[in-house]
Amino acid sequence: MFRFTRVHFRLSSIVDITMKEGNYKKYAANVGIGLLASRLTLEGPIAKDKASFIISGRYSYAGETLNLLAGKLGRDVLNIWELRNFNDKNEINFYDLNAKINYRINDKNHLYFSTYTGGDRFYSYSLNNDNSLNWGNTTSTLRWNHIFNSSLFSNFTGYYSNYNYSYSINDDLKNFDWKSNIQEAGLKADFTAYMNSSNHIKFGAAAVYHYFEPGRIMPRSDRSSIKPFALSHKNAVEVSAYISNEQKITDRLSVDYGLRYAGFINIGADTVFQYNEEKTQVTGFKAYQSGEIVQVYQSLEPRISARYLLGKHNSVKLAYGRTTQFLHLLSNSAFGLPTDVWMPPDKDIRPQSSGQFVLGYYHSFNNNQYEFTSEVYYKNLQNIIDFKDNANLFLNKHIVTQTLSGDGYAYGNEYMLEKKTGDLTGWIAYTFSKTQYQIDGVNNNDYFSPRWDIRHNLSITGNYEFNRKWSVSGTFKFTSGGFVTVPEGSFVYNGVSFSYYSKRNGYQIEPYHRLDLSCTYKSPKNDARKWKSEWVFGIYNVYEQKNIYILFARQNGDMTSSQFTKMYLFGIVPSITYNLKF
Amino acid sequence: MQLKSNDLKLVVDATITNQSGPYYVRLTKSSADFNIDTSVRHDNDTTYLYSYDRAIPVKDAEIYITDNSTSFTDTLAPCSAGKWFHYKDSIHNVDYSRFEIPQKTIHTGYYETSKLKGVAGHTYSMTIKWQNKEYHATSYMPPVPPLDSVNLDFTEGAVGKPDYLIPLIYFREPQNERNYYLFITQNAAYTWPYSVLSDEYLNDYVNGLDVCKGVSPYYWRTAYPYLAGGRMFNDYFIEMHSITKETYEYYKALLQQFKTDGGGYSPSPASPPTNLDNGALGFFRTSAVERVDFKQDRSE
Numbered sequence: 001m002f003r004f005t006r007v008h009f010r011l012s013s014i015v016d017i018t019m020k021e022g023n024y025k026k027y028a029a030n031v032g033i034g035l036l037a038s039r040l041t042l043e044g045p046i047a048k049d050k051a052s053f054i055i056s057g058r059y060s061y062a063g064e065t066l067n068l069l070a071g072k073l074g075r076d077v078l079n080i081w082e083l084r085n086f087n088d089k090n091e092i093n094f095y096d097l098n099a100k101i102n103y104r105i106n107d108k109n110h111l112y113f114s115t116y117t118g119g120d121r122f123y124s125y126s127l128n129n130d131n132s133l134n135w136g137n138t139t140s141t142l143r144w145n146h147i148f149n150s151s152l153f154s155n156f157t158g159y160y161s162n163y164n165y166s167y168s169i170n171d172d173l174k175n176f177d178w179k180s181n182i183q184e185a186g187l188k189a190d191f192t193a194y195m196n197s198s199n200h201i202k203f204g205a206a207a208v209y210h211y212f213e214p215g216r217i218m219p220r221s222d223r224s225s226i227k228p229f230a231l232s233h234k235n236a237v238e239v240s241a242y243i244s245n246e247q248k249i250t251d252r253l254s255v256d257y258g259l260r261y262a263g264f265i266n267i268g269a270d271t272v273f274q275y276n277e278e279k280t281q282v283t284g285f286k287a288y289q290s291g292e293i294v295q296v297y298q299s300l301e302p303r304i305s306a307r308y309l310l311g312k313h314n315s316v317k318l319a320y321g322r323t324t325q326f327l328h329l330l331s332n333s334a335f336g337l338p339t340d341v342w343m344p345p346d347k348d349i350r351p352q353s354s355g356q357f358v359l360g361y362y363h364s365f366n367n368n369q370y371e372f373t374s375e376v377y378y379k380n381l382q383n384i385i386d387f388k389d390n391a392n393l394f395l396n397k398h399i400v401t402q403t404l405s406g407d408g409y410a411y412g413n414e415y416m417l418e419k420k421t422g423d424l425t426g427w428i429a430y431t432f433s434k435t436q437y438q439i440d441g442v443n444n445n446d447y448f449s450p451r452w453d454i455r456h457n458l459s460i461t462g463n464y465e466f467n468r469k470w471s472v473s474g475t476f477k478f479t480s481g482g483f484v485t486v487p488e489g490s491f492v493y494n495g496v497s498f499s500y501y502s503k504r505n506g507y508q509i510e511p512y513h514r515l516d517l518s519c520t521y522k523s524p525k526n527d528a529r530k531w532k533s534e535w536v537f538g539i540y541n542v543y544e545q546k547n548i549y550i551l552f553a554r555q556n557g558d559m560t561s562s563q564f565t566k567m568y569l570f571g572i573v574p575s576i577t578y579n580l581k582f
Numbered sequence: 583m584q585l586k587s588n589d590l591k592l593v594v595d596a597t598i599t600n601q602s603g604p605y606y607v608r609l610t611k612s613s614a615d616f617n618i619d620t621s622v623r624h625d626n627d628t629t630y631l632y633s634y635d636r637a638i639p640v641k642d643a644e645i646y647i648t649d650n651s652t653s654f655t656d657t658l659a660p661c662s663a664g665k666w667f668h669y670k671d672s673i674h675n676v677d678y679s680r681f682e683i684p685q686k687t688i689h690t691g692y693y694e695t696s697k698l699k700g701v702a703g704h705t706y707s708m709t710i711k712w713q714n715k716e717y718h719a720t721s722y723m724p725p726v727p728p729l730d731s732v733n734l735d736f737t738e739g740a741v742g743k744p745d746y747l748i749p750l751i752y753f754r755e756p757q758n759e760r761n762y763y764l765f766i767t768q769n770a771a772y773t774w775p776y777s778v779l780s781d782e783y784l785n786d787y788v789n790g791l792d793v794c795k796g797v798s799p800y801y802w803r804t805a806y807p808y809l810a811g812g813r814m815f816n817d818y819f820i821e822m823h824s825i826t827k828e829t830y831e832y833y834k835a836l837l838q839q840f841k842t843d844g845g846g847y848s849p850s851p852a853s854p855p856t857n858l859d860n861g862a863l864g865f866f867r868t869s870a871v872e873r874v875d876f877k878q879d880r881s882e
Contacts, residue, residue: 217783225791226783389852390835395783485850491593491612491863492637496774498839500591500612500853500863552851554839555799557772561613 021102022054031580036062046101055099063092063123091132094120110145137163151194160185168220176226178395181213182342198248202258205241210327212236212344215395231397235267236344238326244303252309260301264326264345268292272347279348279400297351299324313368317360324353328385330393330403348400350383369422374415381408386439406439408450426462426473433457442504448483449505455480456511469524474517481509487553490562497562499553509551515542531582540573590614592640592712594864598647599823599871600702600723602668602679604694607645607658609710610637612863639691643712647695650720651704658693669819672872673729678819702726702824702870710862719858719866724761726824726870729753733790734807734814734876746808749820750790753872757786762830764823764869765793767805768816773798774840775805778825778833793820797840807876818876823869828857832865 027044041056071088074080096118103111119136139161146154166179188206195201216230244258268288272295276283288294303321310316327342328349345351360375383405387393391402412433419425434455436447456479463473486507487499518538526532541547546568556563596607645658669678700706702725710717734747749767760781767775773796796805807818825833835854856865 225785225788227785229783387850389850390831390855392831485852487851489591489612489614491591492610493593493595493836493864494774494776496836498836498854499851501851502853504850504852557799559772559774559799 022052022100024049024052024102024104029580029582030056032577034577035575036060036065049104051101051103053099053101055097057095057097059095060093063090066090066092089123091121091123094118108147112143112145113141115140133165133167135163135165137161153192155190157188157190158186176217176219178215178217179213180215181211183211185209200246201243202246203241203243206239208238210234210236210238210344212342214343217395229395231395232269232271234270234344237265237267239263239265253306255304255306257304258302260303262299262301262324262326264297264351266294266296266344266346268294270294273398275348275398275400281401282398295345295347297324297326297345299351299353313365314361314363317358317362319358319360320356322353322355324351326351328352330385330399343399346400349385349403349405352381352383352385354379354381356380369420371418371420372416373418374413376411376413378411379409381410381437384408384437384439386437386442388441404439404441406437406442408435408437410435423466424462424464426460429457429459431457443506448503449508451482451484451505453483453505469522471520471522472517473520474515476513476515478511478513480511481548483508484551486551486564487562490553492560496559497555499562507551509548512545512547514540514545514547516540517542531580533581534579536575536577536579538575538577540575541570542572544572546571590638592643592710592715592717592862592864593637594710594717594719594858594862594866596647596708596719596864596866598695598698598700598706598721598723598868600700601670601871601873603698603700604661604696605647605698605700606661606695607647607693607708607710609640609643609645609691609693609712611640613638637691640712641691643693643710645693645711646709647698648707648709649698649701649704650707651701654698656695656698658695661692661694669873669875671819671875673731673874676875678875700868700870706866706868708866715860717858717860717862719856721829721857721866721868722826723868723870724824724826726763726822726872727753727756727761729822729872729874732820732874734818735790736809737806739808744808744810744815746804746806747814747818748792748806749794749818751788751793751820751822752790753788753822755781755784755786755788757781760827762825762827763793764825764829764833764867766821766823767794767796768807768818768820770796770803770805772800772803773805776833776837778830778837780830793822797837799840814876814878817878820874822872825867825869828855829865829867829869831855832857832867 022043022045024045025048027042029043030039030041032039037058037060039056039058041054043052043054045052067088067090070083070086075083075086075088096116098114098116100112100114103113105111115138117136117138119134121132121134123132139159141157141159144156146156148154161184163182164179165181166177168177186206186208188204190204191202193201193203212234214231214234216228217226218228219226240260240262242258242260244256246254246256248254269290269292270288272286272288273282274284274286275281301322301324303319305317305319305321307315307317326345328345328351330343343349356377356379358375358377360373362374363372364370365372384407385403385405388402388404393399393402396402410433412431414429414431416427416429418427432455433453435450435453437450438445438447442448458476458478460476461473462475463471465471483505484507485501485504488502490497490499492498516538518536521535521537523533526534546566548566549568551564551566553562553564555561591612593610593612594607595610596605598605641660646655647658648655670676671678700723702723705720705722707720708718730752732752733750735750737746737748739745751765755761762781763779765777765779769775775794775796777794777796779791779793794805796803798804807814807816809815832854835852839851839854853863854865856863858864858866
């Protein structure tokens with residue numbers, strides 16, 4: 001979906017999570033207990049009508065559930081043959097904790113403080129038994145909302161965030177920990193001015209300090225033969241300013257236009273390497289003192305969006321926008337694991353940018369019971385990054401020698417029909433999209449599909465309320481398969497069969513589809529008592545579709561030939577959740 | 583699953599060490615089949631039955647290897663009989679040369695050198711002529727630092743599994759140069775007993791490094807020697823080879839293919855980066871060796 005937000009820009013998918021405010025009047029709680037995770041929310045006043053809090057936490061114990069079901073039950077009690085070598089040492093956990101405090105100083109001043117902390121631990125014996133991964137992040141925000149007068153509003157925000165990634169190599173004597181860390185501290189001011197009934201101006205400025213620790217290793221025991229090593233850390237400052245106006249030109253036509261300036265400044269101490277033209281050899285380096293400016297990138301991001309009301313219930317929209325993303329995500333995994341590293345741009349790895357056009361049509365009918373949206377978009381991408389074959393990223397201070405860069409484009413259309421009211425509610429959404437990259441050095445410099453180039457995406461969701469006690473809902477999803485790199489053939493070397501490859505992402509995996517159903521029971525006593533409860537009985541993957549999670553080639557057991565392995569994660573999974581609210 | 587069958591490629595498995603010759607080069611063809619039924623034969627060649635893998639041998643090639651330091655060129659001859667392997671235990675100074683049964687070698691694509699002698703510090707060039715095409719590779723043989731000792735560390739096995747020994751090696755690591763090592767140990771069922779190491783993060787004295795548990799499609803298998811009745815069940819050896827950066831990267835890519843995640847946790851899979859030209863697969867490895875042997879205790 002195309003939308004502009006004033007949050008930090010990333011080229012695709014912007015997630016803007018605004019947490020709800022705690023209740024100013026009375027205390028409330030919300031509990032959910034499930035097979036894979038449980039959650040708890042508490043909220044209430046600190047000083048009545050003045051200050052409130054909300055705190056909520058989740059804890060997932062998917063690893064324990066898996067160990068118990070597949071290990072203790074499937075392997076030990078039911079003796080399921082496929083699970084005979086199942087190892088029940090899996091650790092798949094995550095937790096998160098959100099807290100928010102609101103303080104109403106007076107009618108013109110509000111203070112908000114929120115903090116989030118979360119962490120994950122992932123160790124899967126069958127997926128990757130040598131490594132265990134940990135990641136965690138903490139972020140805190142303080143916001144002062146000030147109303148100057150009836151036409152000028154402002155928000156002043158200060159925030160700090162800290163992301164930690166680490167993994168341990170468990171291999172006995174080489175054992176070591178790898179750690180990486182990114183910190184961000186920012187200040188920003190945002191203003192909204194209601195000039196008159198047809199012009200709403202928004203403007204603001206921000207400054208963010210980034211600190212990157214790209215990676216270090218430490219031996220985990222005295223017997224480890226590894227010596228400690230760290231890549232040097234990096235500092236950068238990002239500044240930005242924007243102004244935009246939401247202008248009503250006629251009763252039917254409104255335009256939203258704006259301009260954003262952003263600058264990214266790499267700051268020393270840093271050592272900048274020089275490379276040969278092919279970026280394969282280091283030819284020299286330059287050292288910068290602490291605080292010295294190493295590199296400056298600047299961008300101007302214009303955007304304009306016009307909406308025209310065709311009638312009372314339908315409208316069209318036309319929009320264009322440009323964005324620049326300074327930070328690169330160096331993803332060395334297909335799943336977007338948090339071990340992926342965000343990296344500042346440098347002399348050789350330039351910022352990514354993109355421009356996007358959108359044309360949309362919106363229609364509501366039957367007294368706004370139904371809403372129909374359709375959009376067509378086209379996007380071009382510059383300076384996208386991909387890895388060379390057999391790239392070595394581990395503690396590598398010459399990342400540019402392992403990467404290639406190029407351009408790309410994406411286009412598609414989206415349709416959605418939603419029924420918003422009545423006993424039956426739900427939606428049907430379909431998206432066609434195509435994304436192509438062109439990177440010199442990959443696939444003979446031809447256009448190719450990135451892994452997530454999903455051509456068709458269909459989702460149908462329905463919820464039917466029979467009466468006050470019972471309701472059912474169902475979700476069906478269908479997506480085309482992504483693109484993966486599969487071998488062209490196999491060969492024998494040192495007595496063992498290995499694979500060789502030709503084309504990157506040259507093979508499209510099978511489509512993914514799945515049906516989930518659930519049934520909710522609300523106690524009739526809920527009306528009469530203070531606390532409300534409900535039971536949710538669900539079936540995940542009703543017709544047990546074996547959707548491919550990973551496809552790969554590797555040696556047969558005797559290692560003298562190769563075979564393909566298709567891995568799927570979940571078959572049919574029933575679940576029961578009990579929700580409690582008081 | 584059958585992929586598009588392209589032209590099969592030449593696969594070269596060539597090794598020169600500083601142990602005594604002859605040295606062997608094996609030529610085979612790549613395969614486009616996956617998940618093949620093991621009862622199906624690939625070739626009309628009856629000798630195929632003797633091979634322990636299903637690679638199709640290439641028997642009509644010419645192979646030349648030149649020692650660039652002495653300009654001596656050896657012409658390799660197809661070898662159809664069993665072959666001598668020359669091993670020297672560098673710590674106990676004992677020769678373990680032996681003649682191996684022909685089962686693995688008859689007509690399965692092996693060629694042997696006649697007079698060539700591998701010397702650490704020399705560079706070797708190989709030329710292969712096959713079906714009107716020429717393939718080349720050049721490789722330097724880096725010297726290997728002496729092993730101080732190898733200890734076998736007793737380790738209790740998991741419940742129901744035998745106790746086993748973890749081989750730990752000790753040597754002084756030359757710190758003023760970048761070194762790469764390849765470790766090979768006694769084979770064990772369903773494991774490939776190879777591992778590689780770069781000295782980038784190594785201390786100057788390597789004080790008991792577990793070099794090789796081997797890799798296996800079965801994650802629970804290792805190549806560690808195990809004990810039966812308190813005794814080592816088989817003979818065991820450990821070899822430390824000094825290798826070039828290119829060899830290190832080649833083996834690293836091969837080892838990566840044993841990781842079971844299908845590239846999920848790693849960049850797109852790619853062909854191992856060979857030192858052969860013209861589209862050939864495989865590698866020309868030249869490495870100097872330190873070797874230690876452990877004999878099975880057969881005393882009463």
